[in-house]
Amino acid sequence: MAKLYDYWRSSASYRVRIALGLAELDYDTEVVNLLEGQHLKDSHLARNPQGLVPALDIDGYTMTQSLAIIQYLDETLKLGLLPNLPIERAQVRALSYAIAMEIHPVCNLHVVDYAVSESGGQIDKEQWMQHFIDKGLRAYEAMIGDGTYSYGDTVTLADICLVPQLYNADRWGVDLTDMPKIRRARAALEAIPAFANAHPDKCNR
Numbered sequence: 735m736a737k738l739y740d741y742w743r744s745s746a747s748y749r750v751r752i753a754l755g756l757a758e759l760d761y762d763t764e765v766v767n768l769l770e771g772q773h774l775k776d777s778h779l780a781r782n783p784q785g786l787v788p789a790l791d792i793d794g795y796t797m798t799q800s801l802a803i804i805q806y807l808d809e810t811l812k813l814g815l816l817p818n819l820p821i822e823r824a825q826v827r828a829l830s831y832a833i834a835m836e837i838h839p840v841c842n843l844h845v846v847d848y849a850v851s852e853s854g855g856q857i858d859k860e861q862w863m864q865h866f867i868d869k870g871l872r873a874y875e876a877m878i879g880d881g882t883y884s885y886g887d888t889v890t891l892a893d894i895c896l897v898p899q900l901y902n903a904d905r906w907g908v909d910l911t912d913m914p915k916i917r918r919a920r921a922a923l924e925a926i927p928a929f930a931n932a933h934p935d936k937c938n939r
């Protein structure tokens with residue numbers, strides 16, 4: 735059985751929980767509590783030398799990096815998270831990376847905490863989060879089309895990145911009023927059981 739090393743509020747873990755749900759795969763969970771520093775203990779560093787969650791034990795391997803894990807699940811279990819045409823695959827990846835490689839890294843807690851502490855308190859954590867999430871989501875709004883989801887009418891890797899990022903947007907008080915396409919996609923996605931069941935409030939252990 736697969737095993738997810740998970741933290742409820744981690745958006746990268748949330749992505750993998752969604753993908754595991756879409757795959758309808760049974761899996762065990764081991765909590766790696768970031769607030770207690772469990773991600774920096776030797777036992778977790780042995781799985782992920784980066785000291786980050788998630789990690790996934792599957793098929794005899796321990797995998798790290800949420801997008802790599804999700805694409806592995808997509809390829810091995812045929813989830814259809816990327817379209818067939820190379821140009822369309824590139825477009826979905828661009829949307830996914832706009833969140834996972836632009837917004838998410840600068841809003842990671844260890845990055846923000848470092849910026850706040852090095853600035854001697856000049857940088858305000860909430861303002862930092864609002865600034866980068868708002869900027870990134872406005873760009874995402876401009877990148878997506880008028881389909882049901884982020885890319886047309888099929889759930890893709892981009893949607894798996896979007897929903898956890900929106901959870902963070904709510905957490906930090908980012909106003910989504912000017913982002914109608916994102917709000918439309920969100921409403922449709924949150925109605926899908928794999929997305930609903932992966933929500934942090936359902937996974938807070």
Ligand SMILES: N[C@@H](CCC(=O)N[C@@H](CS)C(=O)NCC(=O)O)C(=O)O
Pocket residue numbers: 743744745746747768773785786787788798799800801834842843844845
């Ligand atoms: N690119 C990585 C990012 C993983 C990541 O940043 N995880 C965060 C939680 S969302 C973490 O473990 N943070 C620990 C820390 O900030 O010290 C992935 O997608 O898996």
